[in-house]
Amino acid sequence: MHTCDTLVRADWIVTQNDTRDVIQDGAVAIQGGVIAAVGPFADISANWSAPETIDLGPSLLLPGLVNAHTHAPMTLMRGLADDLPLMQWLTDHIFPVEQKLTPELVRLSALLGCCEMLRTGTTCFYDMYLMEEAVADAVRETGMRARIGEVIFSFPTPAYADENAAFDVVRRMHAASADTPRIRTAVMPHALYTTSPQLLTRAHELAQELDIPLHIHLAETETETAQSLEKFGKRPVAYLDSLGLLTPTTLAAHCVDLTDDEVATLARTGAHVAHNPESNMKLASGIARVRDMQAAGVSLGLGTDGACSNNNLDMFAEMASCAMLQKVATLDPTAAPAQQVLDMATRGGAACLQWEEIGSIAPGKAADLTALDLDQPGLMPIYNPISHAVYAAGGGDVRFTMVDGHVLYRDGAFLTVDYPALCAEVRDAAEWIRKQTGAEAANK
Ligand SMILES: [Zn+2]
Incomplete structure (x- = not known):
């Protein structure tokens, strides 16, 4: 049994690896911000233990x-x-x-x-x-x-x-x-x-x-x-x-x-x-x-x-x-x-971007991941996850985003940003831009 920091489990994983493998009920083992292993959940959980398992359930996990x-x-x-x-x-x-x-x-x-x-x-x-x-x-x-x-x-x-x-x-x-x-x-x-x-x-x-x-x-x-x-x-x-x-x-x-x-x-x-x-x-x-x-x-x-x-x-x-x-x-x-x-x-x-460590879910690659919520009506049912990612999904269907092994967005929450404070600052800045451009007058 190996140990790692985090296991991420999802109903579907589109790896985008060299053979473009798609895994049903899959998991990714992450250690130090790097993908240590990816495969069917049964195999990964038999070989890897982690203090934290993020079980995304009916989700489609992709490389970021x-x-x-x-x-x-x-x-x-x-x-x-x-x-x-x-x-x-x-x-x-x-x-x-x-x-x-x-x-x-x-x-x-x-x-x-x-x-x-x-x-x-x-x-x-x-x-x-x-x-x-x-x-x-x-x-x-x-x-x-x-x-x-x-x-x-x-x-x-x-x-x-x-x-x-x-x-x-x-x-x-x-x-x-x-x-x-x-x-x-x-x-x-x-x-x-x-x-x-x-x-x-x-x-x-x-x-x-x-x-x-x-x-x-x-x-x-x-x-x-x-x-x-x-x-x-x-x-x-x-x-x-x-x-x-x-x-x-x-x-x-x-x-x-x-x-x-x-x-x-x-x-x-x-x-x-x-x-x-x-x-x-x-x-x-x-x-x-x-x-x-x-x-x-x-x-x-x-x-x-x-x-x-x-x-x-x-x-x-x-x-x-x-x-x-x-x-x-x-x-x-x-x-x-x-x-x-x-x-x-x-x-x-x-x-x-000349960035070899990203772009697929494979051992040795950076743990940069995102997941679509397959419970959304627009993503149901699912036959081909690649079709869904390209033709059916919108960014609003994303429920999870991780960079370097850290969860940065999950189910409506930004984990590194005070989002309400950011919104207030953006609204103030927009007021300033309105004044600069005369858009205020034009909008009346
Ligand atoms: Zn440009």
């Missing part, structure tokens, strides 16, 4: 979902402006608020984002924003896992006066994250249309020097492609490749407007792609060629993008949208099947 591209602090601007073209939306509504951001506002909205993610089954996220050190504080406080990075523009922001100062922030964040294994960093130039070739090259060099990944928005719209052709004489993917920035540690968010050659380039370079179907739909950016990228062997993850262009951080909803959008785009109901989409939201996300 991985949000491969988001901007967690944008929760504070959720619903502030919708139904507008991307550039008008950004310049008239989002950038004016962002010009007045403070670290305290960023921390508060990142805390809200973390709560929403835990509530909807996400345990790890790849986050790009201004004043990202405040996001690190929220990640530390909540107990989540994240790869974070200060977004770098060629122009001044409230977070830094110039490019040099922005790169200093990246170095400082990287050094500060060394003592928290749940937090890793990346270098994050915003996009081709908000940076210079010199900045991009410098970002690549810093990523190599610090041995961390690089994360950038790429090929999001046809407008971006037109600008890239005009300025650089190349389409976005070809241009970034010519600068040497597409590597196996690069994550490109969006990749909507791609030619066949560009799909092949992404596959050849080993760069990863974060697909954001709901944001792409809402901003009318277009439909990423997920089926073609999958066929070409491109490494794919799934993300929500920020809460302003989605308008939620619910990865269960994102999975359904991903599958549906590919089917309607290709007029092929076999496109983006449930297992492939679940792979994108788990193992694929782990690859995008």
Whole structure:
């Protein structure tokens, strides 16, 4: 008999391991935040004893979902402006608020984002924003896992006066994250249309020097492609490749407007792609060629993008949208099947984040887990748990989320956050934003 810290038991376990095993009446043995064993409850309980058993009963246990591209602090601007073209939306509504951001506002909205993610089954996220050190504080406080990075523009922001100062922030964040294994960093130039070739090259060099990944928005719209052709004489993917920035540690968010050659380039370079179907739909950016990228062997993850262009951080909803959008785009109901989409939201996300220890329930992996409540009417009956995870479930069906062996959310309660106090602070901050934007007058 072995001993461990915790046993988690559930009616169904979707492991997402290499053979995609699904276990009925299963259990996971957890020791020191790491999965020691997984299997049928009868086998696990015969071999492992623990002071604590969390028996989830009629639940579907999954590896925690991985949000491969988001901007967690944008929760504070959720619903502030919708139904507008991307550039008008950004310049008239989002950038004016962002010009007045403070670290305290960023921390508060990142805390809200973390709560929403835990509530909807996400345990790890790849986050790009201004004043990202405040996001690190929220990640530390909540107990989540994240790869974070200060977004770098060629122009001044409230977070830094110039490019040099922005790169200093990246170095400082990287050094500060060394003592928290749940937090890793990346270098994050915003996009081709908000940076210079010199900045991009410098970002690549810093990523190599610090041995961390690089994360950038790429090929999001046809407008971006037109600008890239005009300025650089190349389409976005070809241009970034010519600068040497597409590597196996690069994550490109969006990749909507791609030619066949560009799909092949992404596959050849080993760069990863974060697909954001709901944001792409809402901003009318277009439909990423997920089926073609999958066929070409491109490494794919799934993300929500920020809460302003989605308008939620619910990865269960994102999975359904991903599958549906590919089917309607290709007029092929076999496109983006449930297992492939679940792979994108788990193992694929782990690859995008360069985080080997997450993405499946298997011995040696981090104990990052989430569970759906199978007593919910919308999840009954159950024949195929993978179908349910992708097509039937919403984040509101989540009843349990664990990171690193610690329960962070269970049956309505956030265990690391004073949620009522957070709500009060968020309401106060929203009042302030209303005043800044004149939304108060507009709403009357
Ligand atoms: Zn984005």
